[in-house]
Each structure stands twice: as structure tokens, then as C-alpha cells.
Amino acid sequence: MNTTVARLTVRGLLGRRRGLLLLVVPALLLIISVIAANTDGDKHDLTVKILGQLSLGTLVPILGLVVGTGAIATEIDDGSIVYLLSKPLPRRLIITTKLAVAVAVTWAFAAVPTFVAGLILYGTKDDLALAFTVGTLVSGAAYSALFLLLGVVTRHAVVAGLAYALVWESLVGNFVKGARTLSVQQWGLSVAEAVAGEGAITADVALGVAVPLLVVVTVAATVLASVKLAGLTLAAED
Amino acid sequence: MGTITIDKVSRWFGNVVAVNDVSMTIGPGVTGLLGPNGAGKSTLIHMMSGFLAPSAGAVTLDGTRIWRNQEVYRQIGLVPERESMYDFLTGREFVLANAELHGLADPGAATDRALGLVEMAYAQDRRTGTYSKGMKQRVKMASALVHEPAVLLLDEPFNGMDPRQRLQLMELLRRFGADGRTVLFSSHILEEVEQLARHIEVVVAGRHAASGDFRRIRRLMTDRPHRYLVRSSDDRRLAAALIADGSTAGIELDRQEKALRVQAVNFQGFTTLLPKVAREAGIRLYTVSPADESLESVFSYLVSS
Structure with missing residues (x-):
């Protein structure tokens, strides 16, 4: 961790309009939860639907995308990354610091609201709130690392990230069962299943597959991002 | 260091x-x-x-x-x-x-x-x-x-x-x-x-x-060859007088522009030659303008030299 890099990243992320944008999505989740909590019907199903699809399936990838790319892609795009890179700092340190900030922000804006929404919807029964919170924590970390990497390797990080989250995870994952094995969202769900009470949540990917994949993806993305940052080329403008 | x-x-x-x-x-x-x-x-x-x-x-x-x-x-x-x-x-x-x-x-x-x-x-x-x-x-x-x-x-x-x-x-x-x-x-x-x-x-x-x-x-x-566009009271006579001197490499009579296009060998020689020749021949100069002062042409000369 480098405190200066962290400070610059936090201010870049939460300053300006992006800070507000980050608040909108969790606020929506909480509003929907309050409305849903006051309706009749099977609360268990409703909670699993809202926390599984809205929170784990939408809120976490969107926040991961906004935060993960915002933590570095913005600086690479506008060229201000030069001021970090023209220093005797190990590139690994820049990446791990930015990742730590991205993960913390994703957790604050995704995992915390998920826990609160869970409590509003279903209390502490079956450990549903806790389970989905843990699910958002692990998938939030993996998304942050993945989208941070995208921010380093491509100028179109947001588009590439959206393509992955929307097209692959949501669309393809919905219809092709095999695709779910390679889905951060499903890995998070698998972890949530393990935390929750017996039979409270059903996941398609086994825990023994999900956890190693989560770890491998997060670590590999971080290492690759460090390597790519060390060889970052500035586009010649003339 | x-x-x-x-x-x-x-x-x-x-x-x-x-x-x-x-x-x-x-x-x-x-x-x-x-x-x-x-x-x-x-x-x-x-x-x-x-x-x-x-x-x-x-x-x-x-x-x-x-x-x-x-x-x-x-x-x-x-x-x-x-x-x-x-x-x-x-x-x-x-x-x-x-x-x-x-x-x-x-x-x-x-x-x-x-x-x-x-x-x-x-x-x-x-x-x-x-x-x-x-x-x-x-x-x-x-x-x-x-x-x-x-x-x-x-x-x-x-x-x-x-x-x-x-x-x-x-x-x-x-x-x-x-x-x-x-x-x-x-x-x-x-x-x-x-x-x-x-x-x-x-x-x-x-x-x-x-x-x-x-x-x-x-x-x-500054010593590179220059191109000039010259208009005068008698372009043909001026052209004949200029080409006789060593600091002029070539002259073209541009009929559309009603002017001379002169290729000078070096800057200093030509800029002293032109007024002298014109005065001796009794020709009035109306326009003398450099035709290729763009930076690129200056630079491309440097490359070839």
C-alpha cells in the first residue's frame, strides 16, 4: 500500500459526479427492499430473488465495473497516470494499492447495502442476509481485480466489462448452464450457498470449484495488471 | 552524469x-x-x-x-x-x-x-x-x-x-x-x-x-535554395538577365499567374542579385515573394543536405 496512491485514487473515485453515481444504485436496492418487505407472499423467495439477482447479479458487477475501471482507466485515458508512473515505485505496489481501494469502495457501496437490504427483507433468518453479503464480498473483490485489469489492458474497459457482465454472465449464463461455471456472479452465489442455512440458497457451481476460481482470477488479474502497467506505452500524439 | x-x-x-x-x-x-x-x-x-x-x-x-x-x-x-x-x-x-x-x-x-x-x-x-x-x-x-x-x-x-x-x-x-x-x-x-x-x-x-x-x-x-515568385514590368527580359548569373538555378514563365517562378541557388546571392539586375535593365519589380517558406520545406532541405 502506498498512501499517496491510495489518497489520489479515493479522491478520483469519490470526487466529482462518480461519487453520486455510486450512491444511486445501492439506494435503489434499499428502496426496492423496503417496498418488497411490505408486500405479501413468500418472503424467502423474494429475498433470494432480490439479493441474488438485483444485488449479487446487478449491483455488484455494475459497482465493480464503475469502481474497478474508475480506479485506473480514467487516469490512463487522460494521461495523468504519467505522474504515478514517472516515479521509482514498483508497479505492483501501484496496482495492489489501487485494487485495495477499489475493493474497499465496492464493499462499502455493494456489500453493506446488501446486508442492510437482507435485514430489511428477511431479518437474520437462515443467515440469508449474511450469506449474500459474504457472496458480494468475494465476488466484489474478484470483479474489482478483473475490471482493474481491463482498465490497464484496453482503452475500452467499460465496454469490455459491460460485455462480460451483461452478455456473458446475464444473457449467456441464463440460457447456457455451462457458462455459469465461468461467472464471478455464480461463484459468489456458491459461496453464499455455503454460508446460508441448509437449502436456503441453491447455486449451480460447486464450492470446491468456485473458491479456487475466485482466488485464481483475483490473483492472476492483479499480477497481470502489474506486468501490463510496467510496460504501459503512452500513445504518441504527433 | x-x-x-x-x-x-x-x-x-x-x-x-x-x-x-x-x-x-x-x-x-x-x-x-x-x-x-x-x-x-x-x-x-x-x-x-x-x-x-x-x-x-x-x-x-x-x-x-x-x-x-x-x-x-x-x-x-x-x-x-x-x-x-x-x-x-x-x-x-x-x-x-x-x-x-x-x-x-x-x-x-x-x-x-x-x-x-x-x-x-x-x-x-x-x-x-x-x-x-x-x-x-x-x-x-x-x-x-x-x-x-x-x-x-x-x-x-x-x-x-x-x-x-x-x-x-x-x-x-x-x-x-x-x-x-x-x-x-x-x-x-x-x-x-x-x-x-x-x-x-x-x-x-x-x-x-x-x-x-x-x-x-x-x-x-537560410542558405538553402529558395523559390521565389516574381512579377515585374518585363518578365521575359528579367528572366534572361537573371539566368545569366550563377545564383539562379532555373526560371519558369508562369502564364496563368503572369509571373516568374525562380529557383535560386542560395539565399544571399539571389537577394542581392535580383534588385541589381532589375535596376541595370530598367525593369520595375512588382512582387517578390518566397514560394515555399513552409517549415516542412525548410526541414526537408535539411534532411537532403
Whole structure:
């Protein structure tokens, strides 16, 4: 961790309009939860639907995308990354610091609201709130690392990230069962299943597959991002 | 100390060759990197500052490779051409962040010193986003100087500056050069370069066109063959009289323009010849205008010489 890099990243992320944008999505989740909590019907199903699809399936990838790319892609795009890179700092340190900030922000804006929404919807029964919170924590970390990497390797990080989250995870994952094995969202769900009470949540990917994949993806993305940052080329403008 | 060596360096992007087999050594003092837009100046500076790998050859600082070697930044200060610089920070916060990133022992004192050098202390608490172009340039300078580097690289530092800011910056760079630091700046304006740099490196279309003292390069540039468009009271007679002299290489009678197109061998010879010949023959000159004063034509002559 480098405190200066962290400070610059936090201010870049939460300053300006992006800070507000980050608040909108969790606020929506909480509003929907309050409305849903006051309706009749099977609360268990409703909670699993809202926390599984809205929170784990939408809120976490969107926040991961906004935060993960915002933590570095913005600086690479506008060229201000030069001021970090023209220093005797190990590139690994820049990446791990930015990742730590991205993960913390994703957790604050995704995992915390998920826990609160869970409590509003279903209390502490079956450990549903806790389970989905843990699910958002692990998938939030993996998304942050993945989208941070995208921010380093491509100028179109947001588009590439959206393509992955929307097209692959949501669309393809919905219809092709095999695709779910390679889905951060499903890995998070698998972890949530393990935390929750017996039979409270059903996941398609086994825990023994999900956890190693989560770890491998997060670590590999971080290492690759460090390597790519060390060889970052500035586009010649003339 | 503080010598950048570019040894047989080429850089290509796909099929486009941006820098073609360039070798130069940049040592202490102020050096101007001169060339028209698109000549490869930025590409060279990016390679010297470690933000681009040479496709062939080597770029080194005091013998150590620059690419993928973050330790060189203890010696190098870089002032990039682009303006973005965390515009949510104040000038002081920005320079301080740079000092901290360098791991300086007393970043606060280094920041105050650097801001004082560029005379920006008065605006240090304003956000950099509110700065004028010249102020941004000076704060960028302060951030590059905060660790007192031996080498200072500046990419088109005078772009968009007003004359007063230009003079201030020149004065500052001159002082650094006099201190024994290596200062390299790029520009596409000859007058800018010769005001500041004793030593000039000229690049044109990716090639190293000329190198050396600015006076020699200035002479090369003014002594090149010139083209003129001449209108007079009797074009044909004037043409006949001009071609008789050795300083005229060719003349064409342009009927549409109703003028002469003259190719002169050298600048000085022709500019004294023309009025003399006209006066002796009793011909009045209406128009004498240089036909190819574009920078590109000046530079392309340098390449061929």
C-alpha cells in the first residue's frame, strides 16, 4: 500500500459526479427492499430473488465495473497516470494499492447495502442476509481485480466489462448452464450457498470449484495488471 | 552524469516508422529537439522517459536502460505535453503528491521549494482545474523538479503559452541548464529553440536531420535554395538577365499567374542579385515573394543536405 496512491485514487473515485453515481444504485436496492418487505407472499423467495439477482447479479458487477475501471482507466485515458508512473515505485505496489481501494469502495457501496437490504427483507433468518453479503464480498473483490485489469489492458474497459457482465454472465449464463461455471456472479452465489442455512440458497457451481476460481482470477488479474502497467506505452500524439 | 544516449534507435507502429535509426547523445545544458509536427519528437521523448520501448536500438541514461526501469525516475523529471493532472487537487496538493511518490525525506519542504522556483506559490491553494495553460505548465514543471533531477525532459513546453509566460519558462530552463542539469525540450518553432538552446537536434520524418550548434543549423536553413515568385514590368527580359548569373538555378514563365517562378541557388546571392539586375535593365519589380517558406520545406532541405 502506498498512501499517496491510495489518497489520489479515493479522491478520483469519490470526487466529482462518480461519487453520486455510486450512491444511486445501492439506494435503489434499499428502496426496492423496503417496498418488497411490505408486500405479501413468500418472503424467502423474494429475498433470494432480490439479493441474488438485483444485488449479487446487478449491483455488484455494475459497482465493480464503475469502481474497478474508475480506479485506473480514467487516469490512463487522460494521461495523468504519467505522474504515478514517472516515479521509482514498483508497479505492483501501484496496482495492489489501487485494487485495495477499489475493493474497499465496492464493499462499502455493494456489500453493506446488501446486508442492510437482507435485514430489511428477511431479518437474520437462515443467515440469508449474511450469506449474500459474504457472496458480494468475494465476488466484489474478484470483479474489482478483473475490471482493474481491463482498465490497464484496453482503452475500452467499460465496454469490455459491460460485455462480460451483461452478455456473458446475464444473457449467456441464463440460457447456457455451462457458462455459469465461468461467472464471478455464480461463484459468489456458491459461496453464499455455503454460508446460508441448509437449502436456503441453491447455486449451480460447486464450492470446491468456485473458491479456487475466485482466488485464481483475483490473483492472476492483479499480477497481470502489474506486468501490463510496467510496460504501459503512452500513445504518441504527433 | 545525466547523459541520455540514443543508440541506433528505431520505433515503428505497425507499418508506420515513427523514428528511423536515430543516434544522439544529450548531455548537460539545454538541448532543443526541433522538427515539424509528426516528425517523431514525442516518440523520442516517450522513449527517453521510459513510456515507450524502442523497436530497435537502445535508449540509456548514464549507461542504464530506461525502458521498464522505474529507478531511472530518481534522475529524470518529465513534463508531459498533455494537460490532465488530477484537476481536483490544488497546485500544492499536486506537487506534494509527486514529492511523496518520490519518497522524499521532507516532501513539504521540497514542494515549497519547487513551487517557489516556478513562482506559483501565490496560486498554490487553487485547484489545478482552474489554472490557465501557463500556470498548469509551471505546476507541471514544479512536479517534475520536486526531486531535483539531473535530467529534465519537456514535451512541447511552450505550446499555447503567451509571450510573457514563454520568457519566464525560458529563463527557468536556462537556469537549470547553467546549473549543469540536462534539459531537453521539443518544439516545432525554430525561433523558440534558438532563443534557448545552444545545441539543437533536428528530426524530420523520423530521421535525425541535423545536430549541433544553433548557428550552424540556422545557416544551413537560410542558405538553402529558395523559390521565389516574381512579377515585374518585363518578365521575359528579367528572366534572361537573371539566368545569366550563377545564383539562379532555373526560371519558369508562369502564364496563368503572369509571373516568374525562380529557383535560386542560395539565399544571399539571389537577394542581392535580383534588385541589381532589375535596376541595370530598367525593369520595375512588382512582387517578390518566397514560394515555399513552409517549415516542412525548410526541414526537408535539411534532411537532403
